[in-house]
Amino acid sequence: MSVLNTPNGYTMDNSGKRVVVDPVTRIEGHMRCEVNVDENNMITNAVSTGTMWRGLEVILKGRDPRDAWAFTERICGVCTGTHALTSVRAVEDALGIQIPDNANSIRNMMQLALQIHDHIVHFYHLHALDWVNPVNALRADPKATSELQQKVGPSHPLSSPGYFRDVQNRLKKFVESGQLGLFKNGYWDNPAYLLPPEADLMATTHYLEALDLQKEIVKVHTIFGGKNPHPNWLVGGVPCPINIDGVGSVGAINMERLNLVSSIIDKCQEFNENVYIPDVIAIGGFYKNWLYGGGLSSQACLAYGDIPENPNDFSPEQLHLPRGAIINGNLNEVHDVDPRDPEQVQEFVDHSWYTYGEPGKGLHPWDGVTEPQYELGPNAKGTRTNIIELDEAAKYSWIKAPRWKGHAMEVGPLARYVVGYAKGHEDIKNQVDGLLRKMDLPLSAVFSTLGRTAARALESEYCSRLQRHFFDKMMTNIKNGDESTANVEKWDPSSWPKEAKGVGMTEAPRGALGHWVKIKDGRIENYQCVVPTTWNGSPRDTQGNIGAFEASLMNTKVERPEEPVEILRTLHSFDPCLACSTHVMSPDGEELTTVKVR
Amino acid sequence: MSDFAPDRVLVLGIGNVLWADEGFGVRCVEVMAETRAVPDKVKLLDGGTQGLYLLPFLEEADALIVFDAIDFGLAPGEMRVLRDDDVPAFMGAKKMSLHQTGFQDVIATAQLMNRCPAKLTLIGCQPVELEDYGGGLRPAVAAQIEPAIRECEAELARWGISVAAGVTQADDLADASIRRGAYEGGRPTEGEACRMGDHRFFPGAEKVRA
Numbered sequence: 001m002s003v004l005n006t007p008n009g010y011t012m013d014n015s016g017k018r019v020v021v022d023p024v025t026r027i028e029g030h031m032r033c034e035v036n037v038d039e040n041n042m043i044t045n046a047v048s049t050g051t052m053w054r055g056l057e058v059i060l061k062g063r064d065p066r067d068a069w070a071f072t073e074r075i076c077g078v079c080t081g082t083h084a085l086t087s088v089r090a091v092e093d094a095l096g097i098q099i100p101d102n103a104n105s106i107r108n109m110m111q112l113a114l115q116i117h118d119h120i121v122h123f124y125h126l127h128a129l130d131w132v133n134p135v136n137a138l139r140a141d142p143k144a145t146s147e148l149q150q151k152v153g154p155s156h157p158l159s160s161p162g163y164f165r166d167v168q169n170r171l172k173k174f175v176e177s178g179q180l181g182l183f184k185n186g187y188w189d190n191p192a193y194l195l196p197p198e199a200d201l202m203a204t205t206h207y208l209e210a211l212d213l214q215k216e217i218v219k220v221h222t223i224f225g226g227k228n229p230h231p232n233w234l235v236g237g238v239p240c241p242i243n244i245d246g247v248g249s250v251g252a253i254n255m256e257r258l259n260l261v262s263s264i265i266d267k268c269q270e271f272n273e274n275v276y277i278p279d280v281i282a283i284g285g286f287y288k289n290w291l292y293g294g295g296l297s298s299q300a301c302l303a304y305g306d307i308p309e310n311p312n313d314f315s316p317e318q319l320h321l322p323r324g325a326i327i328n329g330n331l332n333e334v335h336d337v338d339p340r341d342p343e344q345v346q347e348f349v350d351h352s353w354y355t356y357g358e359p360g361k362g363l364h365p366w367d368g369v370t371e372p373q374y375e376l377g378p379n380a381k382g383t384r385t386n387i388i389e390l391d392e393a394a395k396y397s398w399i400k401a402p403r404w405k406g407h408a409m410e411v412g413p414l415a416r417y418v419v420g421y422a423k424g425h426e427d428i429k430n431q432v433d434g435l436l437r438k439m440d441l442p443l444s445a446v447f448s449t450l451g452r453t454a455a456r457a458l459e460s461e462y463c464s465r466l467q468r469h470f471f472d473k474m475m476t477n478i479k480n481g482d483e484s485t486a487n488v489e490k491w492d493p494s495s496w497p498k499e500a501k502g503v504g505m506t507e508a509p510r511g512a513l514g515h516w517v518k519i520k521d522g523r524i525e526n527y528q529c530v531v532p533t534t535w536n537g538s539p540r541d542t543q544g545n546i547g548a549f550e551a552s553l554m555n556t557k558v559e560r561p562e563e564p565v566e567i568l569r570t571l572h573s574f575d576p577c578l579a580c581s582t583h584v585m586s587p588d589g590e591e592l593t594t595v596k597v598r
Numbered sequence: 599m600s601d602f603a604p605d606r607v608l609v610l611g612i613g614n615v616l617w618a619d620e621g622f623g624v625r626c627v628e629v630m631a632e633t634r635a636v637p638d639k640v641k642l643l644d645g646g647t648q649g650l651y652l653l654p655f656l657e658e659a660d661a662l663i664v665f666d667a668i669d670f671g672l673a674p675g676e677m678r679v680l681r682d683d684d685v686p687a688f689m690g691a692k693k694m695s696l697h698q699t700g701f702q703d704v705i706a707t708a709q710l711m712n713r714c715p716a717k718l719t720l721i722g723c724q725p726v727e728l729e730d731y732g733g734g735l736r737p738a739v740a741a742q743i744e745p746a747i748r749e750c751e752a753e754l755a756r757w758g759i760s761v762a763a764g765v766t767q768a769d770d771l772a773d774a775s776i777r778r779g780a781y782e783g784g785r786p787t788e789g790e791a792c793r794m795g796d797h798r799f800f801p802g803a804e805k806v807r808a
Contacts, residue, residue: 059616059732063784067775074616074646074776121650174710211707215654227769229648 008408008545010554013044018389019561034390035553037561046553047392048537050399060527065091065519069233081114082508084233090515091235094502100484103237104311105474106224112463113220116268118509119460122575124210130569131283132203135188138172140201148198153278167205187563194286206275213271216264223257237486244478265467272461280457281438284450293449293570295552299329300407301415304337306507307466320466321507322420327407331422339503339514347400351539360542365516365528366501397539402530410548411511411535412574417455431458452573493522508532510575536574603758604660605639611665612645612701615776618733619667619725625735625778626665630747631771635764643770649704656708661717663750668722675738676724679749685718719753721746734782
């Protein structure tokens, strides 16, 4: 038992009851969180760990750099395209390949489609169930639900009492069939659920509408990427030729397909405006006392920026999603971010199951080394193959600790919006101010779990407007006679330098994503990905700074430790791409109960 | 032959090819496309680790056949076929990989939307090794690809669909660089790139190793 003050301002007390939230997945790697709660059930210590080895260098070493995207696309179960985009950008950067204007617009539309898809699916199908109770929706009055709908989203056409009655009957049938299915893992009698039945029915109805919409959104990937899941990408551009007058030609983008893309963009915009944002405001209105979970967001935020207006130009003023770093809680100063600078992005391993040979050392990803050293600390409980409780004073995670100039940073939609707001980004500022006005909340409310959830909704709406912008831009370009989508001048490895290194950056839905590649004799010599969940879920660093997940859980009250819905709300607000099961342990390490939660 | 005669069948391979035998399902559809000529009413799809992305494909299908590596608690490399109600029930009992959780959700979602295929068949294989990141199929699992495809053919035959030897052109399969031959053949040696897994979440794999 000890009390520790971290350099980034937290007091960590690991006495009291330990609660373990143990997500189980195998995509970006397993994540697990352990927290200590005091006698008032207040979280006094938080430990986030990646419980699984995932070294991509293991796979990519010696491969053709032009193929790296296809491998990285398989890392994650959700962010396939964004890894592929980051990968082709890294290789193009290394080899000095310039992509054509249409390729930039198409890549942006694909990336934006991914953002919108991910944000909507995250909110309605993963996160909403932390706030919305579909079982309670069975008690709603359809007429009152219709009135609520017309009040919060007057432009949404699906709002009649009959419509909500139909959905309610469908839901009833589903629940009565005994297979609660998707909804079986909730704590539906937990007092933390505050919505009246009508709001629950409205949100559950939108859950179903979002399911239909998300199927449309991914068609953007099918059209531009040739197929989905796992769309095709290409170093030098995009693999889809444009043949605007073509009829039924296989693979080429013709007017018919472009019209389909245009209609999907409209549908996204309508849904974001009329359903998603109104829902966040309506649901958030019932949880206005829930302003926990801000963690590092008011202190240290990082965004690489994305969605370049013009091809091959990643200067900050050219990026629609902002780039910058905020440290020490100073929102008056936004630092520029240079992923090539060996002093900026560094990874530390003092609390990770790796070794650099000497303690306290940080390595830039280009020089990244992945040498495992799996050992539990003296105070860990359990065994090497069955950990019951970690010892966070020692090595405790398979995730390295990335730091920006030594600072632990939060990444993701909220970080992007904090950076954008601090920079005076007009669209972002208008959105945030407008939302706060409607909800009658102060700016400080942004730094919270709800703020993270709201930033995602605002970003989804902004992204659908950007999609329209790039669609129109591409159409103008095509009308001016430019149908080029790829530059294959440097396709042949004989045209490459003997050695080269590059970096690719994107803003994945869950935050800043970077791939660093070194190429030698036409083959990959080193490849390092620093993914958003590495930033957010990072363990402590040499100085003891805690990461974003850990910081966000601190000082939150867990009403029922055996149903830690508060922990899940905050962790899910980061969209960590995980399913999880929750184990609650007594202070002596005995498991009290196991609850499976998605 | 049963009375059931679907107009559209989805043959889906799911799993993560980067985790050794996890890739079994994806490799099955890959080999099926290379060695069989399936009629147009049968769609071969590499589902990878995707969840909701697969929903539209399910909704279009009258019947679904899934290849997957699943922990049945059998001997490594042993195969089992499950049908209809047993499929989601079984998948719900295991939560060892996100693609299963994800896929179980996809089935539940399709049911919620009243658009689930009328028939579900799961052709699963007990993995030998899961936690070898970057690794390929182990011989005992690779040896089940052909028998698994024959199970699939037999199921299709029961539904009145015949499959001939030949090749199927399918756009929805993995990029050439990560098809099995290139992927397994191009792997760096253990000396060049360290390999190490975490045993904790794979009791099946551990049991096998013991």
